[in-house]
Amino acid sequence: MVSLRLETVGVKLGRRIVVRDASAAFAPGTLTGVVGPNGAGKSTLARAMLALVPHSGRILLDEADIASLSRAALARRVAYLPQGQTLHWPLDVERLVGLGRLPHLGPMSRIGAEDAAAIERAMERADVLGLRDRIATELSGGERARVLLARALAVQAPALIADEPLASLDPGHQLDVMELLRDEARAGALVIAVLHDLTMAARYCDRLVLVDTGTIVADGTPAEVLTPANLRTVYGIDARVELGGDWPAITTLGRSRA
Numbered sequence: 001m002v003s004l005r006l007e008t009v010g011v012k013l014g015r016r017i018v019v020r021d022a023s024a025a026f027a028p029g030t031l032t033g034v035v036g037p038n039g040a041g042k043s044t045l046a047r048a049m050l051a052l053v054p055h056s057g058r059i060l061l062d063e064a065d066i067a068s069l070s071r072a073a074l075a076r077r078v079a080y081l082p083q084g085q086t087l088h089w090p091l092d093v094e095r096l097v098g099l100g101r102l103p104h105l106g107p108m109s110r111i112g113a114e115d116a117a118a119i120e121r122a123m124e125r126a127d128v129l130g131l132r133d134r135i136a137t138e139l140s141g142g143e144r145a146r147v148l149l150a151r152a153l154a155v156q157a158p159a160l161i162a163d164e165p166l167a168s169l170d171p172g173h174q175l176d177v178m179e180l181l182r183d184e185a186r187a188g189a190l191v192i193a194v195l196h197d198l199t200m201a202a203r204y205c206d207r208l209v210l211v212d213t214g215t216i217v218a219d220g221t222p223a224e225v226l227t228p229a230n231l232r233t234v235y236g237i238d239a240r241v242e243l244g245g246d247w248p249a250i251t252t253l254g255r256s257r258a
């Protein structure tokens with residue numbers, strides 16, 4: 001199990017400040033959704049947590065500054081599903097998923113029984129066993145998304161950051177993926193998912209972090225964060241928010257006129 005804490009994190013890309021003064025703590029056993037409009041800085045925040053972009057402030061993984069960890073040590077502990085990744089090499093699916101085991105392998109070591117079991121289990125959970133011999137570059141967008149999720153699961157890291165894991169997925173697979181992320185959290189993992197579907201976020205996440213123009217503007221339960229007022233301010237929409245009962249739903253009614 002791991003915990004992750006951001007202390008006044010800032011990210012500057014080129015001359016633009018993309019994330020400013022972000023502080024938040026993420027606990028094991030929790031599925032946190034990161035929501036907010038296009039360009040808000042969600043992916044950049046996720047990438048900062050993986051040390052993929054330089055940041056100011058501190059990001060602590062179990063109280064150790066991630067800046068002090070080797071790339072492999074960080075990759076073993078925080079698995080990452082990047083947003084809409086393009087594939088360049090015509091690898092078969094099983095090998096591509098197997099790349100998730102790289103952080104565990106030494107430079108000369110080969111895939112062992114434990115790695116093979118992790119790969120198999122990841123493919124099963126992401127529902128890609130039937131694609132195992134296919135060439136990854138020849139898959140549909142949704143199939144590719146599930147294969148990349150399997151690669152992240154194959155790491156078997158105690159933390160998982162998934163950037164838009166529902167993009168390109170059909171409604172059935174969207175439900176499967178949200179359930180999978182929630183199951184990971186229930187099993188003790190620290191799971192963070194960048195999401196645009198607010199109904200899915202409300203239905204499955206324990207907690208939501210709302211980001212707007214690089215700043216965390218709300219952090220709490222879905223009911224605390226997804227208020228009509230917040231949705232109006234941040235997304236510029238009027239929405240019906242129904243979070244009581246078994247089927248929470250956020251329905252966009254239209255652009256707010258204020």
Ligand SMILES: Nc1ncnc2c1ncn2[C@@H]1O[C@H](COP(=O)(O)OP(=O)(O)OP(=O)(O)O)[C@@H](O)[C@H]1O
Binds near residue numbers: 043
């Ligand atoms: N390399 C870069 N140089 C300068 N600005 C960048 C760079 N990469 C991203 N940005 C800008 O940073 C801002 C935040 O981008 P980011 O991808 O984090 O947003 P996001 O919230 O994930 O958006 P989306 O929902 O559209 O994926 C955007 O305005 C984007 O144009």
